[in-house]
Amino acid sequence: MPRPTPPDERVLARRRQVGEQIRRVREHHNLTQHDVCGRSGIDVATYSRIEQGHSSPLIDTLIRIADAIGVELVELVR
Numbered sequence: 001m002p003r004p005t006p007p008d009e010r011v012l013a014r015r016r017q018v019g020e021q022i023r024r025v026r027e028h029h030n031l032t033q034h035d036v037c038g039r040s041g042i043d044v045a046t047y048s049r050i051e052q053g054h055s056s057p058l059i060d061t062l063i064r065i066a067d068a069i070g071v072e073l074v075e076l077v078r
Contacts, residue, residue, distance in 0.1 A: 007056075016053030022065060022076050023051045029069050039068035 007015070026036055033051070037044050042064060049055035050065075057065070066073045 012053070015056055018077055019051045019053035021078060025071055025075050026051075026069055029071070031069060036065060036068045040064040 026033070033044055033047055036042070037047050040047075042061060046055065047065075050057050050061070062076055063073055066076055069075075
């Protein structure tokens with residue numbers, strides 16, 4: 001099975017933007033990463049990589065994060 005090609009710079013930049021937006025929304029709601037992780041069941045290392053733009057979360061993970069923060073999914077990907 002061939003290895004997937006690495007994402008290009010445009011995709012990496014968007015991934016960082018989404019991570020930054022998630023962080024902004026979390027901080028706006030006065031939550032820590034640990035708060036969100038406790039509410040969502042996502043481990044802190046994984047969540048941290050998402051906020052830093054080092055990981056591409058599945059839609060299910062984004063839904064869990066949005067629910068944990070108490071916002072609509074669209075708030076995380078604006």
